[in-house]
Amino acid sequence: MSMTTVRPATAASAPATVTRALVVIEARRMLGNPVPWACLALTIWAMWTVTPEPGEWPGASYEGIIPAVAPFLFGISVAASLPFHRARHDVAPAAPVSEARRTLARLLAALPFVVVALAYAVLVAWRERDLGGLWIGMEPGRTTEALHTTAELAQLVALALVAVALGAALGRRMSRLVALVPALFVLWFVVSVYWLFGQAALTPYSMIQVQPLNITVGPSSADPLSFPSDWLLVGNPHTSEGWQRQWVSEALAWWHDVWLLGVAALLLGVAWPRSGRRALLTVGTVLAVAGLVGQHVVIP
Amino acid sequence: MNTALAQAAVPTARAIRWTPAVCLAGVLVAATVLARSAGGPADVVLAIAAAGLAATVVSGLHDPAAAMLSAVPVSVMQRRVLRLALLGLPATAVWFLLDSLTAAQVSGPGPLLALTACGVAVALWAPPRRAVVMGASTPVALFALHQFLPSGTVSDVVGWWLTEPWWVLAAATLLCVAGRRR
């Protein structure tokens, strides 16, 4: 057997080329995984079937659209976890491409999912307009033309980043791939039960934040016409705690997005190799704390 | 043989990775406590718990030393049953704990057992290389399809694990028995 070897000429001088090659390989494998696409189909279906109906809980359609993204987030996390789990076994540990660059390549390879999440957010916005808007509140404080704000839709993109980071963190740290399925399922589907975080004190900590928030503004005996006319209201028979204001806040949603970015950075810090981990954890902590404080300040 | 299985219980329990299962149970308990304090309908939380716990139990079938143990007289099916029992009993206990924390309409461990049996049946009949992953994904897939498919015949059939759990359990158990030599 005879072999002819060729020494790579440009590898050392073109790290970007090497990273790009790694990204292409990882992306091809990740995007070829059927799980996120099947989950995306389920998500689109679930979103599409949300339509305002007479007699619904005021705001039910508005609340129902955002959590429909949970299956897609689960799918993203599953797909992202696989290359990171593979990385638990050293492959060519003495090769000149550092582990940090390999990790970066894996993360960049997952970015198409974030782009898909952006496209999904656009689809949601289009669908809401196609429906003529969603319903929030009851007479006399009611609208039938509610649309999710940009900040609320941006949450879908931020959540996709969290999904990638969560998959990366669990994939890197869990020793058995099969244990990822129940872990990711429970995490994403529990947080999709948005009313668990419905209390004002818990809302800032939610992953999938669903507005409007319901804030008690008066007893059931109160005259709803005495409230400011721009308030969206809900009361008897839908509540037992008197009149509540259904409060939608773009500022709250933006701060929540900051919190999600912080969580994503913290999770990435868990998946990242030792060098650079501290920076990610620091950035993540700052963003997460800022997001939490911002939300607490905004919530009345 | 039964003595061997009984003696194998403790080392098998040690070979199982409990940390993910314990963390998952913790998340579920926290979610149930939140549901209780929020006063919302906890049925969906219990259904998530049933699917998550079932997936965890089925994932316990993964045995890293399976190749090493493939030619021992205690058969692979007996070893699987042992693993299922070791994981299934605490999972059922956790489910009852969650059930007791809520006032949900879904009562009894039927859905948990039905989903577990479905997962085990898939794990037995699926191609060996991905058997356990596919088995563990089955409860998750059944939950998600039931949750998101529009109501109709398909949705009703997919949701039998919730509405007719004991029949599903019986059918899946029959499949498991039929696949016991696989």
Place this chain on the structure above:
Amino acid sequence: MSTTDTATHTPTGTLLSAAGITKAFGSQTAVDQVDLTLGRGIVGVLGPNGAGKTTLLRILATVLAPDRGTLSLLGLDPAHPTARTEVRRRLGYLPQSPRLYGGFTPLEMVDYVAILKEHTDASQRRREAVTMLEAVGLGDAMHKRIRTLSGGMQQRVALASALVGAPDLLVLDEPATGLDPEQRIALRSVLAETAHRGCVVLSTHNTAEVAALCQQVLVMDRGRICWSGTPAELAGEAEGRVWESDVEEPTALRSWLTGPGTRRHVGTLPDGAAPAVPTVDDGYLLVTRLTR
């Protein structure tokens, strides 16, 4: 048919026989019409990668059922569940790249395998586990976590697990992988001892191992046993058909560079060339080339 010597409980006669066993995975036939009759002793299975060695060994270890053909192990038909369980009570199996529980100690691992081999007397089982671990040179490491051991030590834990229970039939898939020369010599002693009472079938790529250890050699290629005999007979196949020179020989079936820079060839000896002393390597290379 296997019988058992009642005085020593040592099985005699044919311990393993196979007739026409075939196993396919989809369109790929991994084992094709293999016939075998083996008694006591050590049998080495040689062959290139993908020849079907591992599949054959998995069939002999009752892990895989053949698609066709008849198999008798220790006088029993493993196709029947009861007989298969009985065979497994007297069988040791070391798979290729065995994985173990990293959180266990070697003693716990071997003890666990012994339990699954239905050794229910705890103290006797423990003693045997210790004996096996000492036999493979892990007496000092038996209380360390397996995940902290080197690859060679982990391989020896797996080997001790296969040896536990004094099996009459020992099936080992590349048992010397990861072992240093000293450990290889220790392995030979352990296997020779087992071969006194039963049959050891091992696959390997190491012809020197076969020459040193095995009484019989099977050479597999493309799912078939293309040659069988003793190691000396395998080397003898190349008698008068191996030579060395400084240049390429286009007529040689195989040529390769040797350490000092000369070329060694197998094939038809050219006129004027002086034949070299054949080795098992030469015989193996010649046999696998001639059968293609």
